[in-house]
Amino acid sequence: MFADSGVAGTVGRALLLVGIVGSLFGAIAAISSARTREAAVTKLISRFAILNAVAAVGAFASMEYAMITRDFSLAYVQKVGSTATPALYNFAAVWSALEGSLLMWVLILAGYTVAVSFWLRKKMDDVLTNWAMGVMFIVSLFFFLLSFGPANPFVVGAAGVVDGPGPNPLLQNHLLVMFHPPMLYLGYVGMTVPFAFAIAALVTGRVGEGWLLATRRWTLFAWGFLTIGIILGGWWSYEVLGWSGVWAWDPVENASLLPWITATAYIHSVLVQERRGMLRVWNLSLLVSTFSLTILGTFLTRSGVLNSVHAFSESAIGPWLLSFFAIIVVVSVGLIGWRGDRLHSPGSIDSALSREGAFLANNVLFAVFAFVVLLGTVFPLVVEALQSRTIVVGEPFFDQLVIPIGIAMLTLMAIAPVLPWRKASGELLSQRLFWPAWCGIGALALSVFVGATGFAPLLAFGLGGFATGSALRQVVLATRRQGWRGLVGRANGGMIVHVGVIMISVALAASNSFTHSQELSLVVGKPATFSGHTFELIDVVQITTDRDISVKALVSVDGGKPYAPAITKFTKIGMNVGTPSVRTGFGSDIYLTLEPPVRQDSNEARIKVFIKPLILWLWIGSGLMAVGTVLAAFPGKRRKPTDPTSALIDSHEVSR
Amino acid sequence: MNAAFNVKSRWSWLVMLLIATGLLLVGGMRDTGPLTQQDRIDLITKHLACPTCQGESVYVSRAPSAEAIRSEVARQVAASVRTNDEIIGYIEQRFGGQVLLVPRSTGLEVLVWALPVVALVCAVAALAFSFRRWRTVSGGEISQEDARLVADALNNQDDRP
Incomplete structure (x- = not known):
């Protein structure tokens, strides 16, 4: 094992450096191609995108190699690796902490950059394309620098370490950890593509509808993954955390929801721009907000600022992310201001009671929704900064404000x-x-x-x-x-x-x-009833592995097959983790958790039962x-590309 | 025909409105049924913050500090002396000021309740203002190129399938 020591680390660091150089030169090539229009320079853009992708894939693979071979020479592997972690969770352990997550960000961003360059390979001589690629490379450069500098996963760790604790027990407890983070990141990072085109449109002054049409599938693609990622997170919470809920309005969840809200608003309001040529500034602002909220969300959740306002400057990446966020906002607002004259929308609106009127109302609701979530998330920071005391803003606050918004949205x-x-x-x-x-x-x-x-x-x-x-x-x-x-x-x-x-x-x-819940003290052979269901404890079993000791209560629900809520003690970390067991149904789920303390030989168990309607x-x-x-x-029924939306309305259309 | 439809539809909408109101009143006003002790514990702990977590409620958190508050709430509920609000007040006193999950409506915390309303009012006002502007200024100058595009399109309309 020690023969390999350091190889993955050295290769990984070198590849991150290659990525930095690749993005830097890629950005230079893209921008100078936009200015000089030289074919030789233009050709380089795609090549640098490929170089970037190779570097990112290589760096990620090095990290996986280090994790799979348990290369404990690296500090990151010492932190989240363990000889006892099962293979699949060990594979996912790469993205179970900050440095590895950022490496996955780099990987996905490089993937998007090369995909965009391939998709636009025939339009590389277009100035707008050049600028968009330039922005993609600059964002890549930032993340490569972040990954090479303050959040380097390839830093050599203390000598002589031969094993580690493994990832957080909650991240080696359910298969969804394999899918939730990558899906979420595909969505999060994918928002870079429309952002890059928005900036390119502003820089080149081609702020008409062309770039919108070009990027709408990219936005939809990223939005789709963000949606799936968020939902998988809720599912994971339901299956793993044992409080029977899917969404707790905690800052990490809010950070993923915020860009989703603005992106959803954009997906709707962009139709008004396509059909009526209106809302140019608003749509640009939504795209910029979406992208900058991904950065702000990462800052809020990764810098430690939520523990204390003052913690962010102590964390290595806090100042980086905050500065990058500030640059994005200043540059975008500056560009929008600079192009103010061209952004004047030519269209106009006839009546509030119309499709476009409804989209505007939708955007008001989504804007207020985003504001509420952002306010609730950062408000404790404001109070701490101004009055040096801590407060918590949690679920009841969000519920009270979001329920009326949700009802209005349904209307x-x-x-x-x-x-x-x-x-x-x-x-x-x-x-x-x-x-x-x-x-x-x-x-x-x-x-x-x-x-x-x-x-x-x-x-x-x-x-x-x-x-x-x-x-x-x-x-x-x-x-x-x-x-x-x-x-x-x-x-x-x-x-x-x-x-x-x-x-x-x-x-x-x-x-x-x-939802109704009840705690039941079960004894083997004595069934208990709650909410019309009977619960009978069949046995309490203990299973010991290298990694953990797990105690399961086998509970038969309504005389059927036994469900097995468990409490698992992860021996190396010394942490107890409960694992719920759920009987799923179209009408309602029966969600069982085992409550501590449990003794294996007592023939008794305390379980908590939640009856949860309609979860399926x-x-x-x-x-x-x-x-x-x-x-x-997929493209729908094709409108003729020049279908004049401002022409008189067809009378059949009206009476339909 | 048209007028007949109008009258008919007006009546049916009125009927629908009455049915909806009736159903909402029946369903909304009736008793929610008895709460189990556990339901009460859940209700209370949803309003209390876990002291050692990031923005999680005691209801959500499995941390030992949340466990401690949960069992205290369970004791209080089992004793059934205090009301829900009194139990929350008691826990707040015993475990310190941070355990309240819902911001108060006094001091600086007023802002967290007021600002969303301000945002909504501003957004609606901005929209109303934009509507007025859109309706008074109808479009901008039409460039020759735009005019040509529209003319072409109108001419080609006939070969629509």
């Missing part, structure tokens, strides 16, 4: 899809909303019938039904006209995403409002969102 989702562009009449609305509204009444009646209580959840269910009706109306009409093509394209795929979002909203409303629909809705996103990415 909008019910009405907006049937609105025509330009102007809608009351009669038209009454006609188009008729059946969707009855769907809403049906959903409301059903919820009251099955015993739901409370205004907020009932409103959510009723509006959910209404919005589903509106979304399905669009899909049904489109498939009736165009067959299977009525399922693809942005409008139709988007409606399928809406149905997914509605399922998630309904599932969250139900599980947050109607959260995952079904998420799947539907993913399917809808893919469908939305």
Whole structure:
């Protein structure tokens, strides 16, 4: 083993250096190609992108090699590696702490850079493309520098270490750690692409709609991965953390949600710009916000600033990320100000009651939503900085503010899809909303019938039904006209995403409002009942491995097969981790946790039972969102490219 | 025909509105059913912050400090002397000021409640202002190139499938 000592470290460090040089020269080549228009220089851009990608893949592979071979000469492997970690979790251990996560960021960013350069290989002589590549390289340079400098995973550690603690037990407890971080990063880092094009558009002054059309699939792609990443995080929380919830509004979660909110706002408002030529400044601002929020979120969660305002300057990467964030904001705002004259939108709006009016209302809601989440996340810092005392802003605050926003969004989702562009009449609305509204009444009646209580959840269910009706109306009409093509394209795929979002909203409303829980002291052979279910302890077993000692309570629910909530003691780290066990159902989940202390030979166990309604629909809705996103990415029925949106409206269109 | 539709649709919307209001009132006002002791503990611990975690509630956290508060809350609930708010007040006194998860509505904390409302008002006002501007200034100068594009498009409209 010691024969390998240092090889991965040396190679990794060298490759990070190659990446730094590659991005630097890539940026120089891209920008000078934009200025000099020399074909020889232009050719270099793609080559540097490939060099970058090779360096990043190589560095990441070196880290994996070091982790797999347990190369304890590296400080990072000493921190998160262990001979006892099972192979899969050991593979994922690379991204289980700061330095490795940033290395994955570098890898994905280099991947995006080379993918964009390949996609634009025939347009490399375009100035806009050059500038966009230039921005990508500059962002890459920053992350390569961060990874080589203050967050270097290849730093040599203390001599003589032959084993480590392994990753945080929570990160070697469920397969989702393999997928949640990479998906999230594909989304997070993917937002660099539209940002790069936005900056390029501002620099070149080509602020019309061309660059938007070019990048919309990239934005959708990144948004899709961000969505999946966030949802997988919720799923992981549900399956691993043992408090039976999916979302706790903690700062790390909020950091991933913030760019998602602004990106979602953008995906909607960009349609107004495409159709009506309006909102240029606003859309640019949303893209810049999305990208800068990924950096700000990383700063907030990785610099230690949330522990204490003063901790960030002690952490090595805090000042780097904060400075980079400041540069992005200053440069972007400066560019938007500089191009103010060209950004004046030529379009105008006819009526608030129109598709574009609904998109604007959507953007107001999303902007306020983002503001609330950002405020709640940073407010403790403000109080600490001003008054040197600590406060916590948590779930009840977010719930109180986000529930009304969510209800307003559902209302909008019910009405907006049937609105025509330009102007809608009351009669038209009454006609188009008729059946969707009855769907809403049906959903409301059903919820009251099955015993739901409370205004907020009932409103959510009723509006959910209404919005589903509106979304399905669009899909049904489109498939009736165009067959299977009525399922693809942005409008139709988007409606399928809406149905997914509605399922998630309904599932969250139900599980947050109607979860019941009870602690049961079970003795073998004496069943207990709660909420109409019987729970019988069959046995308490203990399993010992190299890594841990796990105690499981085998509990039969309603006389069926046994579920096994467990408490696992990770022997090297000395930490106890509970693992819930869930019986999943379409109506409700039965979520079991084993409560400490447990003794294996006592024939007794205390378990906590949560009855959680409709949770399964959260995952079904998420799947539907993913399917809808893919469908939305396929080109729909082609509008003729020059279809004049400002021409008179077809009378058939109005009466439909 | 049109007028008949209008009257008919107006009536059916009114019926729908009445049904919806009725259902909301029935469902919204009725009793939520008995809370188990555990439900009460969950409700209270959702409002308390785990002292050693980052923004997690006692309900969410599995840390020992959260465990300690949870069992204290359980004791108080089992004794069923204090109300939920009194238990929260008691825990706050015993474990120090940081354990409250919901910001107060006094002092600097007022801002965290007020600013979202201010943001909403500003956003709506900005939107209303933009609407007025959009409706008074209809478009900008049309360049010759734009005019040509539109004319071309209108001419080609006939060969639509």
